[in-house]
Amino acid sequence: MRPLTEEETKTVFLKLSEYIGKNVERMINRSDERHCFRLIKDRCYYISESVMKASTSISRDSLLHVGTCLGKFTKSGKFRLHITSLEYLAQYAKYKVWVKPSSEMSFLYGNNVTKNGLARITENTPQFAGVVVFSMSSNIPLGFGVAAQSTDHCQTLDPMGNVVLHQADIGEYLRGLEEDIF
Amino acid sequence: MVAKNSKKRKSTPRKEVAPKKKVVARPDSDEEEVEQEKPKSKRPVAKKQAKKQKEVSSSSDDSGSDSQEESSVSGDEPKSIKADDSGSEEEDTSPKEFTDENAKWLKPKKKKEQLLSSDDDDEEDDKEQDDDDSDDELLEVERQAQQLDEELLAEQEEAAAELQRTIDHDTQVYQLPTADEWDTEATDRLVAPSELQSHITQILYVLSEFQERREHGKSRADYIDWLVRFAAELHGYIPELVRYFCTMFSPPEAMEFLQASDRPRPLVIRTNTLKARRKDLAASLMKRGVTLDPLARWSKVGLKIVESPVPIGATPEYLGGLYMLQSAASMCPILALDPQPKERILDVSAAPGGKTSYMAQLMRNTGVIVANDLKAERQKATVANLHRLGVHNAMTCCHDGRQLGKKYPQRFDRILLDAPCSGLGVISRDPSVKVQRTIEDIKNCAHLQKELILAAIDALKVYRPGCDKKSSSDSGTMVYSTCSVAVYENEEVVNYALQKRDIKIVETGLEFGKPGFVRYQQQRFHPSLALTRRFYPHVHNMDGFYVAKIIKLSDRKPEDTLEPEEENEEKAAVPTNNDKASSKKKKKKNKKVLGKKRKGGDEEDDDNKDTEEDQAKKKKKGAKFSVPPPKPQPKEKKKTNAKVTKPRRKRAATDA
Numbered sequence: 001m002r003p004l005t006e007e008e009t010k011t012v013f014l015k016l017s018e019y020i021g022k023n024v025e026r027m028i029n030r031s032d033e034r035h036c037f038r039l040i041k042d043r044c045y046y047i048s049e050s051v052m053k054a055s056t057s058i059s060r061d062s063l064l065h066v067g068t069c070l071g072k073f074t075k076s077g078k079f080r081l082h083i084t085s086l087e088y089l090a091q092y093a094k095y096k097v098w099v100k101p102s103s104e105m106s107f108l109y110g111n112n113v114t115k116n117g118l119a120r121i122t123e124n125t126p127q128f129a130g131v132v133v134f135s136m137s138s139n140i141p142l143g144f145g146v147a148a149q150s151t152d153h154c155q156t157l158d159p160m161g162n163v164v165l166h167q168a169d170i171g172e173y174l175r176g177l178e179e180d181i182f
Numbered sequence: 183m184v185a186k187n188s189k190k191r192k193s194t195p196r197k198e199v200a201p202k203k204k205v206v207a208r209p210d211s212d213e214e215e216v217e218q219e220k221p222k223s224k225r226p227v228a229k230k231q232a233k234k235q236k237e238v239s240s241s242s243d244d245s246g247s248d249s250q251e252e253s254s255v256s257g258d259e260p261k262s263i264k265a266d267d268s269g270s271e272e273e274d275t276s277p278k279e280f281t282d283e284n285a286k287w288l289k290p291k292k293k294k295e296q297l298l299s300s301d302d303d304d305e306e307d308d309k310e311q312d313d314d315d316s317d318d319e320l321l322e323v324e325r326q327a328q329q330l331d332e333e334l335l336a337e338q339e340e341a342a343a344e345l346q347r348t349i350d351h352d353t354q355v356y357q358l359p360t361a362d363e364w365d366t367e368a369t370d371r372l373v374a375p376s377e378l379q380s381h382i383t384q385i386l387y388v389l390s391e392f393q394e395r396r397e398h399g400k401s402r403a404d405y406i407d408w409l410v411r412f413a414a415e416l417h418g419y420i421p422e423l424v425r426y427f428c429t430m431f432s433p434p435e436a437m438e439f440l441q442a443s444d445r446p447r448p449l450v451i452r453t454n455t456l457k458a459r460r461k462d463l464a465a466s467l468m469k470r471g472v473t474l475d476p477l478a479r480w481s482k483v484g485l486k487i488v489e490s491p492v493p494i495g496a497t498p499e500y501l502g503g504l505y506m507l508q509s510a511a512s513m514c515p516i517l518a519l520d521p522q523p524k525e526r527i528l529d530v531s532a533a534p535g536g537k538t539s540y541m542a543q544l545m546r547n548t549g550v551i552v553a554n555d556l557k558a559e560r561q562k563a564t565v566a567n568l569h570r571l572g573v574h575n576a577m578t579c580c581h582d583g584r585q586l587g588k589k590y591p592q593r594f595d596r597i598l599l600d601a602p603c604s605g606l607g608v609i610s611r612d613p614s615v616k617v618q619r620t621i622e623d624i625k626n627c628a629h630l631q632k633e634l635i636l637a638a639i640d641a642l643k644v645y646r647p648g649c650d651k652k653s654s655s656d657s658g659t660m661v662y663s664t665c666s667v668a669v670y671e672n673e674e675v676v677n678y679a680l681q682k683r684d685i686k687i688v689e690t691g692l693e694f695g696k697p698g699f700v701r702y703q704q705q706r707f708h709p710s711l712a713l714t715r716r717f718y719p720h721v722h723n724m725d726g727f728y729v730a731k732i733i734k735l736s737d738r739k740p741e742d743t744l745e746p747e748e749e750n751e752e753k754a755a756v757p758t759n760n761d762k763a764s765s766k767k768k769k770k771k772n773k774k775v776l777g778k779k780r781k782g783g784d785e786e787d788d789d790n791k792d793t794e795e796d797q798a799k800k801k802k803k804g805a806k807f808s809v810p811p812p813k814p815q816p817k818e819k820k821k822t823n824a825k826v827t828k829p830r831r832k833r834a835a836t837d838a
Binding site: 047048050051054055057058062063064065066067068069083084087104105108135137138140141142170171173174176182 | 466469495496498499501502503504526550552558561562563565566567568569570572574575576577578579580581590593
């Protein structure tokens with residue numbers, strides 16, 4: 001376990017800011033307890049200071065995870081967010097999309113959100129902005145993705161057109177065990 | 183038996199009325215009168231009736247009335263004959279032999295012969311008389327009537343015999359099959375479950391009133407042997423296991439246990455109070471057509487799923503981390519552990535993280551949880567679950583649990599040791615246990631558990647009631663639990679730890695469950711083991727489970743306790759706060775022991791020695807330290823998860 005290098009920090013923050021904008025600051029300067037970003041193997045974890053200190057006593061080989069995993073660095077040095085980061089993304093999200101109950105399951109199986117599944121979308125969402133997808137009925141965060149169209153464009157879209165391109169969804173908690181994301 | 187008697191009683195008076203006309207001298211039998219009261223009254227009747235018949239037919243000419251009377255007589259006849267076959271057989275066998283037992287197998291054949299012959303006699307008589315009187319026109323009718331009567335008689339007789347047979351079958355002493363007989367039979371054919379079940383009920387019936395109902399020459403052990411054999415066959419266990427259950431439970435209870443282990447337990451979910459409230463969760467699940475009930479009075483977070491049209495393990499609510507699938511029994515160890523916010527807690531064998539996440543929600547995501555498990559592969563599920571449920575204060579690692587004591591001596595406020603076990607309590611979930619586990623396996627498990635419990639105790643802080651600066655509550659508590667019902671894995675392990683470390687068993691704080699065994703077969707455990715709790719599928723409709731709550735009094739090891747004098751000196755030299763507290767605990771314990779001894783009377787020698795030694799210690803202490811040990815502050819009860827902060831996502835929504 002080690003702190004992120006400057007470059008790594010930059011990539012992570014850039015990635016996060018796609019979804020939560022300036023709220024990244026809030027993640028760093030929290031009111032309750034200092035939190036930090038740590039790297040274990042190729043994964044980035046967001047941990048409270050006290051838990052991080054407690055975890056230092058555990059040997060590197062046997063430590064599997066601490067706190068919340070945000071995502072991992074690819075071999076080419078890019079950063080990819082995992083579904084496990086959803087809680088923080090949802091909390092600070094800038095652009096949100098709500099889907100109808102009928103297309104909830106479709107999204108949870110890894111499909112894009114189409115126009116006829118769309119219930120609500122944040123105003124002024126630009127194209128290709130990172131959005132967090134919520135369930136309309138219970139307001140549970142379901143996953144995140146990229147807006148395929150801007151809000152204005154969505155209104156003129158045909159019913160089968162994609163509104164949100166799927167990136168990750170909570171169905172991965174069941175599927176992901178095989179894909180080795182934990 | 184009862185049925186028979188009542189029948190006799192009913193039939194006798196009628197008979198006695200019938201012979202009024204003519205009193206026949208009772209043929210014989212003083213012994214009979216002594217032996218069997220009822221036959222006496224009937225036998226004469228049979229004879230009498232025959233005579234009467236003769237008389238009537240000979241004297242009278244109106245055969246209509248004759249036949250009528252005859253039919254009525256014959257209607258009665260079979261009953262009397264059935265009831266006493268001794269009467270019809272009096273010539274060749276002495277009536278003494280007709281006790282109930284042999285009556286059943288002596289009866290049917292002979293009776294029939296006898297009856298037939300007697301009927302023949304009657305017929306002949308009648309014929310003679312008919313011939314004599316020569317009423318030819320009526321003869322045909324009469325004969326038909328007679329024939330009919332005979333048929334009727336035979337039929338009734340048969341019915342009676344059948345009835346008798348079934349009565350005998352039901353009331354006879356149950357006879358165990360012989361081994362050869364059963365083996366050949368069992369290999370030849372598949373034995374129907376109903377048959378096995380009937381064998382089992384029969385054996386249980388015998389065992390419930392053993393002195394009276396047993397077969398002569400068979401011991402209780404024989405019956406248990408067969409019971410085990412039948413039950414193992416019926417439920418598909420290896421006999422070894424069933425025999426083991428029979429040593430823990432009474433035979434009827436063991437059978438109940440086996441039956442209950444075949445039935446699935448209700449599906450239970452636990453609300454994740456970090457993300458939702460139970461009320462809201464129930465409402466949103468009900469919207470999906472799920473019918474559910476609150477689990478029980480003792481749980482504020484449990485919901486019992488009655489029926490569900492959707493898979494409960496794959497709803498968006500589940501994936502969103504609003505609840506966790508967790509059996510009722512698995513919640514008990516956590517309730518007993520009672521984790522408090524800001525503590526440092528170790529879960530020795532955590533995968534797949536159900537209990538760990540429950541702890542996190544009771545700690546409101548503060549403090550630190552170390553979720554350990556031997557296998558890194560299994561920990562993936564733990565990581566997934568912890569993330570899904572929004573647990574931030576946890577870390578997972580994959581140490582060997584046996585090394586934890588050395589690696590982290592006195593590091594944790596609380597420890598949950600949900601030991602790996604044979605799974606004898608969760609057979610309904612994993613039926614492969616029935617055929618795969620042997621007693622040998624269970625003993626191996628127990629050995630591992632003993633190592634684990636010592637390691638866990640070493641990793642635990644010493645118990646300090648309410649004076650930990652970090653938390654408001656007492657640290658130094660651990661809970662040992664297994665999902666097994668075997669004594670090997672439960673009481674024996676805890677008892678072993680009691681001998682090896684300076685610990686004490688305390689109340690689990692669970693208001694239900696059966697007390698742990700204090701005595702089992704030849705073993706006598708420490709009396710405080712009665713404070714541990716056992717849960718059974720057939721009693722509580724939960725998985726079989728065992729929960730023991732332990733507090734660590736000091737870090738002493740058995741080597742220290744071997745030399746009491748030295749230890750006393752040590753203590754005198756360093757009269758720490760800690761030691762005093764522990765000694766006080768010990769005193770208390772000893773008092774309890776003594777009290778129990780006075781009541782129960784049988785204790786082990788070890789205890790005896792122990793108490794004397796301790797009493798001596800007590801005196802010494804009393805003399806040396808007049809300062810009263812600090813009073814353990816009453817546990818400051820924190821309100822549990824009843825009031826949780828607003829779920830994050832809601833706050834987020836308002837923020838945005």
